[in-house]
Amino acid sequence: MSTPNSTRLLKYYEALNEGAAQAMSEDHRVFMMGLDVDDHKGIQGSTLGLVEKFGAERVFTTPLSEDAMTGVAIGAAMAGQRPIHVHIRMDFMMLCMNQLVNIAAKSHYMYGGTVQVPLVVRTMIGKSWGQGAQHSQGLHAMFAHVPGLKVVAPSNAHDAKGLTIQAVRDNNPVIIMEHRLLYSTESYVPEKPYVVEFGQSRVVEEGSDITIVAISNMVVEAIRAAELLSAQGISVEIIDPVTISPLDSATIEKSVDKTGKLLIVDNGWLNCGISAEISARVAESEIITRRVQVKRLGFAATTCPTTPTLENAFYPSPKSIAMAAMNLCNPQSSWEPNDAQCELAYQKQFKGPF
Amino acid sequence: MSTPNSTRLLKYYEALNEGAAQAMSEDHRVFMMGLDVDDHKGIQGSTLGLVEKFGAERVFTTPLSEDAMTGVAIGAAMAGQRPIHVHIRMDFMMLCMNQLVNIAAKSHYMYGGTVQVPLVVRTMIGKSWGQGAQHSQGLHAMFAHVPGLKVVAPSNAHDAKGLTIQAVRDNNPVIIMEHRLLYSTESYVPEKPYVVEFGQSRVVEEGSDITIVAISNMVVEAIRAAELLSAQGISVEIIDPVTISPLDSATIEKSVDKTGKLLIVDNGWLNCGISAEISARVAESEIITRRVQVKRLGFAATTCPTTPTLENAFYPSPKSIAMAAMNLCNPQSSWEPNDAQCELAYQKQFKGPF
């Protein structure tokens, strides 16, 4: 992230928590609702202590009624409050699509600018330990498809806090897509409230041979892949879009104009995904002057299986990322990183199952 | 369509109707459910007479309960029946996302191949006469994003019938995306049951200067645009993917390898849409050997407004398609077709509001 002037290391879930707490402190209209936000686990720690701090009027669980509760949050937002609605898995948001797509996204426009929906939806992608088909989906593309919604995907603790605060201040519905495997990762996080602006892609690492655009926790995997590639003499530029929608593609296009090679690594399916969108923007770019080679990686075009042998093949990994990048840079190469080098970041940190 | 050996002209809604009737005649497990399928309007004629023919056990309306009714259709399909579930607008399918995405799409895989979901979902896109924000959406990209679902989009009466029959015979959940403005269009439709195979893009018109891929009713608009362009000496190849997912991109890639120019015209939003996917496939193509220029058209990145002046600007039209194509072929040209030439096909045929 952009040289944060802090020496305090915070975990991702702590940063989410601090962001919400500060947003609630600075604006009494902010409240938080969602299944289990007030229990002793506090959404893996990310909401822990908030009910004690702000009271049960401002931090409360809900019935298992995702559809209506989304409507309630939207209505409260229209009436001037600033709700944060929390879902422990993105998969469950399929129950909220009607309210999000047909009401939240459209109200400001459909009502001629007379209504605003300052709603924040926090949602988490699950992975590993057999979470399987219905606890693993990264469905950001569906939301990015719809004008009126904003979608952000913090890949580190610094962004987790800054995007939370920005989302609460924004006057539009914003979906924050978090990742379970990032919850225990640490970065430098300033103590004071700050925002990470929407619509600005970040160059995470500069490089000259190939551009890798990575989404959510794939940023972490891409960084590991870049290490492997660097040992092979390949210089990788890594870009984290941060905001999935509205997307800042200019930063990506500039990088691709330099490297001529683009690997997009998504934390979701490829078909009609954000990886397709990025590729399409590059194809239509007015910035890029050279011919570009493009390749996409993401979830396999299957449902997510639970068993580890299949699950490993389902996800992009530092190994598959590095090999795909190598293939773009040097199609003749038969290089394959060895398995010890490829151990995934999360394998050290995450102990499942939820 | 592929030279149908029939001299019988049928309207799109009649072809949908005949396809369903024949599918129901040939297999007693097929039944149809959905709001208003049995009333005197019969989903704009497309289900008229079916309840008389097959009885109220096999053709029935439902409560306004899209979520559960989708689950019911899925369960019946798993139990060996072959339901056709009808929605009068695609927008309302946002209420069905959980069942479609988390159950229908995943069951065959998640249950290790032991369960099948031979479900057909018919759904219509609305347009014009103030249908507005919530009666106009083409949300096929969301469904195409999810492995396990199939999505088809008949652009003419011939395909409407053949895809319906194929969808019923297919052992997977299939979403048929129809278009209100196509309902009164006619084509040659054989009387006997026949199928239009999934996963085969169709070259609607051959040409050499530019490839236009068009979705759903945009095929009609593209044909009109091609007429305008032909008068300017530009030869257009028009491709109708027919199946949105799984997409046959090879046919598109071959065409693009010939023309070097690709205009994709969708009946939906661009961001993470099928137009992005097609562009991305072209970028990663192993067939295409030359550098390609690509441009996308689709819904404006706004909510659909009701008032005609804004609505006209919201949709691609023969005029905007022709001008975008001209711009790809000849960036210097300032050609603009005159308005009389550009009258939309549907403006002659469709009398709103629903």
Add this chain to the structure above:
Amino acid sequence: MNESLSLNARLYEQVALIRRTEEVIAEIYPSDKIKSPVHLAIGQEYICAAVIEHLKASDYACGTYRGHGVYLAKGGSLNSMMAELYGKSTGCAKGRAGSMHLVESQHGVIGMSAVVGTGIPVAVGYALAIKQKKTTDVVVVFMGDGATEEGCFSESINFAALHKLPILFVCENNQLAIHEPIDKRWATPHITQRVSTYGIPTKQFSKPDIFAIHEYVGEQIKQMRQGAGPCFIECFTHRWSEHVGPNEDYDQGYRSLEAAEPWRKNDVLITLGETLAPALRDSIDTKIETKIQEAVNFAEQSPFPDPKELYDYVYAK
């Protein structure tokens, strides 16, 4: 709403305004000047008139795509509504909404939705905001019988009852969803009894008795302002027009004029009008005609939005 009038006159004025407005809409409709699907509530206006008579300006009301009456009763500008139907830039949503998504935030008209049932939880959200802000405002949300079949109806009632939110749910039961009769959709007709199991006051009105509704709702809203929590009423009623469009459709075979007769004979516009002195009634009628004519003129003379405005309001600043 003219406060110096008697209750009867005030209610009459409201019912008549809505009725006449919709009749004029139906008259204009064949001209294609109104390029918006219109769902008329002719015959049903007495419900929103009775209920909303109890609301203050700072209270909220939410209707459906059949929402002209709710909009007008809550104080929405007739000019802005008519212009909206015409797709003009002076419309309440600047031409982006049409008849199905009326809104007027200054008068507490919550934006309406054309996706059945979706307005219900949104209205509950307004009630939640009221509770959080600790004011004594209330919300009324109207819905059809069909809307109660949507899962979000049950979810919304439960949440509102659980949190004792200041909201009145009004089910306008015209026994039809488009052309589908209620017995093809409801397992039993016991909705009011069902809702009462959530521990909230409920009442069913099987006749078009505007005063009974008015009285009951008045008492309930008073208690609601003091924190009593939600309430639900079901009003049987009859839709005179086709589901969407300007005409009647008793000739279409899905319902009979005979079955409609008891309702049409007891038209509240007439029964209520008969309680007024003819002179008063005439003066109200005249005022209404003028007002509607002004609105039509306003709509006709207003400009269409400039196509360049297409991208306005996608995101709030």
Add this chain to the structure above:
Amino acid sequence: MNESLSLNARLYEQVALIRRTEEVIAEIYPSDKIKSPVHLAIGQEYICAAVIEHLKASDYACGTYRGHGVYLAKGGSLNSMMAELYGKSTGCAKGRAGSMHLVESQHGVIGMSAVVGTGIPVAVGYALAIKQKKTTDVVVVFMGDGATEEGCFSESINFAALHKLPILFVCENNQLAIHEPIDKRWATPHITQRVSTYGIPTKQFSKPDIFAIHEYVGEQIKQMRQGAGPCFIECFTHRWSEHVGPNEDYDQGYRSLEAAEPWRKNDVLITLGETLAPALRDSIDTKIETKIQEAVNFAEQSPFPDPKELYDYVYAK
């Protein structure tokens, strides 16, 4: 299920098999060999045992992510289930499902879902298919108290009642959704009363009385097979384990062991076991231990799926 045994013995055998299987799962769990979130139903087994005892092989049952008991009671293979938990290719879903999505079509075990409530309408769909096929089969669908808050619950009950479908809805009310107590989620505790407004038979069981449940359900299912339509029962119960995972969690502060005592003291496994002759009981117990050990061995020795199989079963042929 051994038909030559007495009812008490048959029910005991079922409860004991489920209990011991889950206890063994809990024992193995810390080894990380089971790479799947497990939701144990220890203490609740008597409900599915009592209900499913009435089902034929061609009938259907649908559980939830907490579905080991439903799967086993309906006749699902223990070997296949254990292998599925281990992620092995011999699992009931070939390693693609884990504990949360058990299925066994040959024995009428409808695929279970980890998205709360979604199994309810799917099960109703099976019942619709039965009605269309005109057989006398029935469906039983189990759900937690939390699931009844989802809109699809109300929608499903209405549709099943409307079409008189052969389905029994069983609400296992353990008063908890994860850690959230029911009074933070339900406006009132009157669910059984509410469901009866759909015009179907309902009954609430507030005690762990396996015979009362068994008897009532038997009568209802008999009538259901003759076209009587759906039925709903609510069984109060208690979850001994944490929501997900192998441990108990009374020390976590969100609930107390004291409140649990009445339930744990009246553990059906014990009260039912006491009605059996000790020798019979021992022989059942021994058989169960052998069966479970065999299943564990089977799971351990089975191979993992080959990564190449990843793309199998995306689409049915």
